Amino acid sequence: MNASFFASLGRALADGAPVCVATVSETRGAVPRHRGAMLWCQIGATSAQMHGSVGGGLLEATVLQRAHALLAAELDADAVAIDLSGKPESAGICGGQVHVRLKRWQGPSAGARAAALAAALAAGQTVQLLPNEFGADDLAAPLTIAPEPMLLICGAGHCGQALALQAQLIGFRLAVQDSRADMLAHAAYASATILHGDASVLRNISAQRPLYAVLLNRDWASDLACLNVLAEMPPDYVGMMGSRRRVAAVRSALPDLDRCLPLLDAPLGLELGAETPEEIAISILARLIQHRRLNRPHSPP
Structure with missing residues (x-):
């Protein structure tokens, strides 16, 4: 869950109307989302709004129905177990089960708490929700929420611009480095x-x-300079765009590279036949998602 979720929750609470926060607290078997997935919903005078997702489909429709009922009845908390076994009365055929906790958030103190969570996550800090904050008073363990990775883009050209726009959609925090002020x-x-x-x-x-670093520089001399600095502070992931010939030249120029940055992923991106900056950005993001969700190393060159 990223900072934008709690920032939007804070803005919704500022309207004065109560909000129901739904949190996946436990799962078994094959499910679309896991512990920590969240959504909030609010029923206004003329419309309803929501942000986030606990899995979509009939599962999410069931959660929203219960959330709206909680708000209408002015309840403080509720819980729902959703069967995805594929049986006639189940909400899906994934094969598992999802437990979702519902909690009513309302008032200035709740808004301040949401804003504080958003600020901490945006600053790269890990936060915790106490059980009574997500409707799980019967559970002893808090819900730990880690910050989204910071995506460091080295090279602010066309590919970097396309990557930044798309990376924000999936929650990455962003940093970009370049010597060209106009590009930045x-x-x-x-x-x-x-x-x-x-x-x-x-x-x-x-x-x-x-920290995930991607090198999208316009020249290989900049790649060399960036890699030398990154070797001092090895990121959790490092990828470099370029042809296999360019990658080989960089490795040849930095004989200690495999020792300092043994997991350099280059050429960067899943092989999609991408050509345009936007297509290249998608191939890079697909690789970053693969690494993040599956922790799958790249194939050696």
Whole structure:
């Protein structure tokens, strides 16, 4: 769950109307979402709104129905177990079961709490929701929410711009480095941490974790400079765009690269036959999702 979820929750609470927060607390077997997946919904005077997802389909429709009922009855909390076994009365055929907790959030203190959670996650901090904050008073363990990875884009050109726009849609925090001020001023980087200068400025975010770095530089000399600095502060993931010939040249120029950055992923991106900056961005994001969700290493060159 990312900072934007809690930021939107805070804005909804500012309207004064109560909000129901639904949280997946436990799962068994094959399910679309796992522990920690959340959505909130609010019923206004003329319309209803929601943000987030606990799995979509009939599962989510059931959760929303119960959430609306909780708000209408002015209840504080509720719980629902959803069967996905494929039986006639089940909500799906995935094969598992999902337990969802419902909690009513309302008032200035709830809004302040949502804003504080959003700020902490945006700053790269891990936060915890106490059981009574997500409708699970019977559970002893809090819900730990880790920050989304920071995506460091080295090279603010067309591919970097396309990647930044799409990465924000799936929650990545952003940082972008380039020596060209005009490129860094692009609207795609409006919410990013700007690192203006040569590769040495990368040290300014060395403490950020999880940190995914992608090298999209216009020349291989910039790749070399960035890799030398990143070797001092090895990110959780490092990928480099370029042809196999360019990648081989970089590896040849940095004989200690395999020791300092043994998991360098290059050429970067899933092989989709991508050509345009937007297509290249999709191939890169697909690779980042694969690494993040499956922790799947790349195939050696």
